Amino acid sequence: MKSAIAFWNILLKDMKNYYLKPPNISWGIIFPFAWMLMFFFRSGKAFDIGEIFAGIVAMSILFGTTSMLAVTITFERRGRSFDRLLLAPISTELLVFAKISGAVIFGIINSFIPILISVLYFKSSVANWYLLFVSIILLSIVSTLLGLSIAVSAKEIFEAQTFSNFFRFPMIFLCGLFIPIASLPVYIRPLSYVLPVTYGVDILKYSISKANHLYIWLDIIVLIIFCAGLFYFSIFNIRKKWIV
Amino acid sequence: MESIIRVTNLTKKYGNLTAVDNISFKINKGEIFGFLGPNAAGKTTTINMLIGMAKITDGRIFYNDNDITGKIKKFQNYIGVVLDESNLYEELNGYENLCFCASLYGIRQFKRETRAKQLLEIFQLSDAANRRFKSYSRGMKRKLTIAASLVHEPEILFLDEPTTGIDVASSRQIRALIKKLNDDGTTIFLTTHYIEEAERLCDRIAFINKGKIIKIDTVEKFIEDMSQSNVIEILFDPGYFDKDILIDRLKQNFSELECSFKNENTIKVISQAKIDISPIISFLSSNGIYILEAKLIRPTLEDTFVKLTGIEIDLMKKEKDKK
Numbered sequence: 001m002k003s004a005i006a007f008w009n010i011l012l013k014d015m016k017n018y019y020l021k022p023p024n025i026s027w028g029i030i031f032p033f034a035w036m037l038m039f040f041f042r043s044g045k046a047f048d049i050g051e052i053f054a055g056i057v058a059m060s061i062l063f064g065t066t067s068m069l070a071v072t073i074t075f076e077r078r079g080r081s082f083d084r085l086l087l088a089p090i091s092t093e094l095l096v097f098a099k100i101s102g103a104v105i106f107g108i109i110n111s112f113i114p115i116l117i118s119v120l121y122f123k124s125s126v127a128n129w130y131l132l133f134v135s136i137i138l139l140s141i142v143s144t145l146l147g148l149s150i151a152v153s154a155k156e157i158f159e160a161q162t163f164s165n166f167f168r169f170p171m172i173f174l175c176g177l178f179i180p181i182a183s184l185p186v187y188i189r190p191l192s193y194v195l196p197v198t199y200g201v202d203i204l205k206y207s208i209s210k211a212n213h214l215y216i217w218l219d220i221i222v223l224i225i226f227c228a229g230l231f232y233f234s235i236f237n238i239r240k241k242w243i244v
Numbered sequence: 245m246e247s248i249i250r251v252t253n254l255t256k257k258y259g260n261l262t263a264v265d266n267i268s269f270k271i272n273k274g275e276i277f278g279f280l281g282p283n284a285a286g287k288t289t290t291i292n293m294l295i296g297m298a299k300i301t302d303g304r305i306f307y308n309d310n311d312i313t314g315k316i317k318k319f320q321n322y323i324g325v326v327l328d329e330s331n332l333y334e335e336l337n338g339y340e341n342l343c344f345c346a347s348l349y350g351i352r353q354f355k356r357e358t359r360a361k362q363l364l365e366i367f368q369l370s371d372a373a374n375r376r377f378k379s380y381s382r383g384m385k386r387k388l389t390i391a392a393s394l395v396h397e398p399e400i401l402f403l404d405e406p407t408t409g410i411d412v413a414s415s416r417q418i419r420a421l422i423k424k425l426n427d428d429g430t431t432i433f434l435t436t437h438y439i440e441e442a443e444r445l446c447d448r449i450a451f452i453n454k455g456k457i458i459k460i461d462t463v464e465k466f467i468e469d470m471s472q473s474n475v476i477e478i479l480f481d482p483g484y485f486d487k488d489i490l491i492d493r494l495k496q497n498f499s500e501l502e503c504s505f506k507n508e509n510t511i512k513v514i515s516q517a518k519i520d521i522s523p524i525i526s527f528l529s530s531n532g533i534y535i536l537e538a539k540l541i542r543p544t545l546e547d548t549f550v551k552l553t554g555i556e557i558d559l560m561k562k563e564k565d566k567k
Contacts, residue, residue: 001350002349002350003350004350005347005350005351005352006347006348006349006350008347009344009347009348010347010348013333013336013344017333017335017336079331079334080327080329080331081331081332081333081334083297083327083331084331084332084345084348084392085348086296086297087295087296087297087320087325088320088348088349089317089318089320089321089348089349089350090348091317243296243297243298243299244258244298244299
């Protein structure tokens with residue numbers, strides 16, 4: 001019960017303190033809109049929402065979650081308020097779980113903005129709603145954990161932001177979101193398969209238009225393995241670097 | 245006396261650097277135990293090992309005679325920690341900060357709200373309860389940080405340099421609060437570089453320097469030992485001279501005396517025997533120093549510290565305040 005109280009309050013504090021701030025909310029809304037507009041101007045006419053639906057959802061999650069956690073944790077580390085959490089009688093696992101939960105929820109909410117616009121306004125169809133939820137949840141968790149791994153490695157906020165972009169931008173082009181992996185040069189393709197986002201995007205594409213290229217069960221298993229790996233990598237790094 | 249914390253052969257190494265070197269001590273239940281030493285003496289590293297923020301290279305830590313080495317998480321329920329920086333949440337107000345900190349210890353909402361109000365009252369921060377932490381003065385921040393470490397009513401409170409960098413009035417208030425907490429039964433482990441603070445607050449003190457404990461005793465015993473000594477302070481007009489050279493020359497000419505700078509314009513001379521002041525004054529005058537006053541003073545804890553460590557107090561304070 002004591003752990004549950006601590007967990008809930010860390011989550012609540014993060015949501016109130018960081019995620020529900022107007023700049024973050026507007027970022028979550030503006031970002032997908034900006035991408036839609038970009039495609040609209042590029043095509044110069046009404047565009048096929050089905051082509052970019054998965055891309056915008058994935059980008060909303062990826063950009064929303066990775067930057068949030070990377071920045072908030074680095075910010076708390078710099079002000080040493082994170083030490084307060086490390087000094088509380090809660091396990092590091094619970095603490096990390098509480099910290100990532102806020103970002104995961106933020107990522108999920110973020111993803112629903114383009115989904116609602118696409119489905120309600122552009123009348124896009126979703127082939128499998130159940131798998132769409134699964135992909136959103138898994139993508140949010142894995143992106144958040146990527147952000148956490150970056151946060152644990154960075155000392156300053158600008159460093160965290162630079163690291164985030166260093167990973168995020170190549171990921172967009174390598175994960176099969178806009179360029180099919182099969183179209184990438186052969187020597188680059190292995191890189192695509194070591195990126196967790198590739199598997200999340202594959203489920204997302206399947207759930208929207210059944211345009212996947214891997215087995216869905218394989219995507220889910222690989223993503224779960226990535227989540228567990230990144231979670232324990234971050235815990236290992238927190239214990240190693242922050243409890244010196 | 246029953247010990248609440250016992251430490252044996254505690255060592256901390258960072259690569260080739262030994263920050264804490266094989267120290268042993270115990271903190272008795274209900275006392276204020278002080279760790280006094282200059283910058284980089286190993287005070288904060290020791291606290292960090294005791295609270296679980298630093299890994300132990302060697303040694304053991306006992307809490308109520310239970311070995312808690314490597315399992316300090318379980319013991320964190322019983323301790324309150326005030327780090328050397330006020331580390332609450334800038335965006336939250338005073339009341340929210342206290343409620344949040346209480347929630348980390350699993351305290352239920354009604355109880356944590358009551359406790360937060362009670363602490364704000366005790367620390368005279370009720371008027372600032374709804375103001376954001378970032379708008380607080382340094383003294384207020386420090387007070388709220390101490391209050392936050394007490395939300396779960398810990399048995400022992402670790403205070404790392406609680407009054408460093410804050411104004412005199414706030415420091416005095418914090419000292420009074422520490423004393424009150426201790427009177428109410430909380431055991432306190434305090435690190436400080438302010439000797440007067442240690443002298444005023446602590447029951448027992450450990451002098452630490454370069455990672456080693458030099459001596460542990462009660463304040464009374466330290467002063468009593470020194471009362472056998474004679475101490476003279478020589479006040480002079482500050483001029484242009486090299487302090488190190490002057491002290492070296494004094495030591496060469498008066499080897500039986502312990503000479504050190506108390507501050508920029510005061511030399512302190514300590515001796516077990518009676519001090520003949522006239523040759524010292526002649527020597528200083530011949531070195532171009534214009535003497536304003538020379539007086540025999542009652543030995544203090546500061547004198548003991550200087551005698552045992554050879555560290556200039558003024559230099560120690562300046563280093564810390566600069567930091």
